[in-house]
Amino acid sequence: MTTDELLETLNKIQKYKCETQTLEIKAAKLGCPRRLYDTLSAFSNQEEGGTILFGVDEENNYTECGVYDPQDLQKKIVEQCLQMEPPVRPLLSVAEKEGKFFVSAEIPGADISERPCYYKGQGRLKGSHVRVGDSDEPMTEYEVYSYEAFRKKYQDDIRPVPRATLSALDRTLAEEYIIRLKKEKKNLSALADEEIYELMGITRDRQVTLSALLLFGRYPQAYFPQLCITAVALPGKEMGEVGQAGERFLDNQRMEGTIPEMLEQAIAFVRKNIRTKTIIDPNTGRREDRADYPVTAVREAILNTLVHRDYSVHTEGMPIRIIMYPDRIAITNPGGIYGRLRVDQLGKLQPDTRNPALARALETLGITENRYSGIPTIRRAMADYGLRDPVFLDERGSFAVILYNGAAPDRPLPDVQLTEKDKALLRFMNVPRSRQEVVAFLGLQSPTYAMQTYVNPLIEKGLVRLSIPDKPSSQNQRFVCAEAAEEKYKNE
Numbered sequence: 001m002t003t004d005e006l007l008e009t010l011n012k013i014q015k016y017k018c019e020t021q022t023l024e025i026k027a028a029k030l031g032c033p034r035r036l037y038d039t040l041s042a043f044s045n046q047e048e049g050g051t052i053l054f055g056v057d058e059e060n061n062y063t064e065c066g067v068y069d070p071q072d073l074q075k076k077i078v079e080q081c082l083q084m085e086p087p088v089r090p091l092l093s094v095a096e097k098e099g100k101f102f103v104s105a106e107i108p109g110a111d112i113s114e115r116p117c118y119y120k121g122q123g124r125l126k127g128s129h130v131r132v133g134d135s136d137e138p139m140t141e142y143e144v145y146s147y148e149a150f151r152k153k154y155q156d157d158i159r160p161v162p163r164a165t166l167s168a169l170d171r172t173l174a175e176e177y178i179i180r181l182k183k184e185k186k187n188l189s190a191l192a193d194e195e196i197y198e199l200m201g202i203t204r205d206r207q208v209t210l211s212a213l214l215l216f217g218r219y220p221q222a223y224f225p226q227l228c229i230t231a232v233a234l235p236g237k238e239m240g241e242v243g244q245a246g247e248r249f250l251d252n253q254r255m256e257g258t259i260p261e262m263l264e265q266a267i268a269f270v271r272k273n274i275r276t277k278t279i280i281d282p283n284t285g286r287r288e289d290r291a292d293y294p295v296t297a298v299r300e301a302i303l304n305t306l307v308h309r310d311y312s313v314h315t316e317g318m319p320i321r322i323i324m325y326p327d328r329i330a331i332t333n334p335g336g337i338y339g340r341l342r343v344d345q346l347g348k349l350q351p352d353t354r355n356p357a358l359a360r361a362l363e364t365l366g367i368t369e370n371r372y373s374g375i376p377t378i379r380r381a382m383a384d385y386g387l388r389d390p391v392f393l394d395e396r397g398s399f400a401v402i403l404y405n406g407a408a409p410d411r412p413l414p415d416v417q418l419t420e421k422d423k424a425l426l427r428f429m430n431v432p433r434s435r436q437e438v439v440a441f442l443g444l445q446s447p448t449y450a451m452q453t454y455v456n457p458l459i460e461k462g463l464v465r466l467s468i469p470d471k472p473s474s475q476n477q478r479f480v481c482a483e484a485a486e487e488k489y490k491n492e
Contacts, residue, residue: 001051001104006095009053009445010064010102016446017062019134021050023445028054028103029065032076037119040081040088042131043107044117045139047342050131052077055102066100077105083121086114112340115147130396142314142397149312150339150352156312157214157355160207161223168208168223173216173258177202180364201357210311211358214259215365221256224316229255229262229302231322233273239323251324259306259358260367266302266322267295273324274405292405293329297381297390300374301331301401307359307368308399310335315397332400343394343476344434347375378403389432391468393476402468425454432467432478455479 001009009023019025024039036052043050054073057063067073074092081088091106110117116139119127128139149156178196182189188196197203202212213220214227221228233251235243242248251273255265274292305320315334323330337343339352350372353359363370378390382403391402418426421442428441439450458464459479467478 001091001093001106003093003095006053006093006102006104007097009051009104010056010095010097012445013053013056013062014064016444016449018446018448019058020446020448021046021131021133022048024050024052024134024136025056025058025062026052026054027057027059027065028067028073029057031068032073032080036077036080037083037121037127038129038136040084040107041117041119041127041129042136044084044088044110045115045129046131047109049107049109052105052107053102054104055100064097064100064102067103070094070101070103073103077103083119084117085120085124086110086117088117112147113151115151116144140397145312145314146310146336146338146397154312155201155355155357156310157211157358158201158204158209159311160204161210161213162207164208164213164217164223166203166208168218169212169216170218174202174212177216177361177365184364200361209357211355211361214358215361217258219256220258226317226319227311229266229306229320229322231255231266231269231324233324235326237325237327254319259362260365263299263303263306263367267299269322270298270302270324270329271295293387293403294381294385297378297385297403298329300377300381301329301390301403303368304374304401305331305333305399307362308335308338308354309333310338311355311358327405329403329405330400331403332398334398336397336399337394343392346392347372347379389467391476391478393468393471393474395474422454422458426458426463426481429464429479429481432480434476434478438479 013025022043024043026033026036039050039052043052055065055067057065074094077090077092081090088107091108093104093106095102116124116128118124121127125141125144126138128144129136130139130143131137148154178193181196181200188199191199198206201209202216203209210224213223231251231253232249235241235247235250243250251269253265253269255262255269257265270293271291276289276291279288279290280286302322309315309320318334320334321330321332323332335354337346337351338354341349341351359368359370362368368374375392378401382388382390387406388404391404393400393402425438425441433441435447435451438455439445439447442450442454444450455464459466463482464479465482466472467480468474468476471477
């Protein structure tokens with residue numbers, strides 16, 4: 001950070017008076033803060049890193065108090081950075097303003113292969129933190145494990161199931177799979193079935209694996225009761241709303257069995273609970289029955305959850321959930337995005353595979369292509385149906401796909417006077433934009449200020465709509481100009 005950039009940051013702090021996802025403020029007027037470890041960990045564990053700025057007293061209305069001694073402060077910051085694992089290498093800068101000194105420490109995001117970054121004095125489990133808004137929150141045990149699982153390439157899909165024996169499998173299904181393997185992979189045809197079992201993850205050290213149970217088990221849920229799908233159809237747009245007769249659910253079902261069986265049951269549940277409209281083609285007079293959602297998109301979304309959910313001991317007690325609202329379907333699986341991929345890269349870059357043996361077996365069985373085409377297929381099917389883009393949410397310990405059955409209705413435009421900046425922002429939002437994109441477009445630093453001053457008033461007037469209306473504060477939220485507003489202001 002240059003001197004001018006540091007001084008500009010100080011000016012913005014006085015303007016917005018808040019911390020952010022990437023900015024932490026410390027006074028350091030009387031000495032170096034004794035515990036920077038939580039923030040050092042949290043910034044290191046996010047892709048964009050973050051900056052700690054010393055010399056501003058947040059508790060005293062963000063007064064610019066200056067630091068006690070810039071040289072000694074830098075030394076003590078580095079000392080604390082060396083107490084982290086892996087060690088943090090901050091970029092330190094100093095600036096003077098009105099006779100007072102200010103210090104900034106830019107903390108780079110650690111490579112995912114080195115996360116979680118944690119304070120050695122507390123250990124990996126207690127010393128790892130994650131940034132949530134302007135707060136440093138302890139990582140959950142599962143979040144810590146997920147980094148370790150990626151780094152060490154754990155294969156939870158082929159972990160042995162101690163209680164299960166080969167008698168737990170439907171041998172006919174397993175034999176059909178072996179026949180397919182031998183036909184497709186000539187190098188396996190000369191091997192004994194027992195050797196193929198070991199090589200292809202049906203057994204591991206002669207014990208039946210989780211993958212084998214999920215593919216060929218007579219009743220997998222006898223060993224893992226929650227490795228299933230729970231599905232509900234709700235009468236209202238929020239969980240807890242009841243119908244006219246006081247009913248909480250319109251339908252409620254638990255899907256069990258193998259992955260192919262659960263997939264079939266889940267698709268049948270959705271088909272049963274979605275509305276079907278009859279459309280008459282005005283040109284041909286032909287009748288067409290049209291469901292609220294393209295079944296192709298629904299199938300891919302459910303299959304993705306079954307293939308890519310986390311099957312570790314940390315999540316084996318959590319089912320996949322399908323919640324059908326009148327206006328949307330939410331499909332949630334345990335385990336966030338695996339590896340280096342971010343939500344905005346889904347369907348664009350080849351991802352790391354969490355359950356490679358399971359995915360390979362389902363490819364052999366003809367259930368999935370295993371060519372990373374699921375997300376593009378969902379997007380294309382929804383677009384071909386004339387529906388809104390699907391929404392993907394990667395939250396702490398879970399991943400969700402939300403499919404909407406129509407474009408969000410736009411309210412009639414109010415008769416309001418808009419500034420040129422408002423109109424420019426509406427034109428910028430002709431495609432969904434993230435908070436970061438909006439902040440950058442406005443030339444601001446504080447998302448809070450940008451939302452309160454510019455975006456929220458447009459939302460209240462019906463000029464901007466949310467991509468995830470039921471989760472306004474979601475980090476994956478997108479803001480898009482309402483269709484009527486776009487038409488009105490696109491040329492102004």
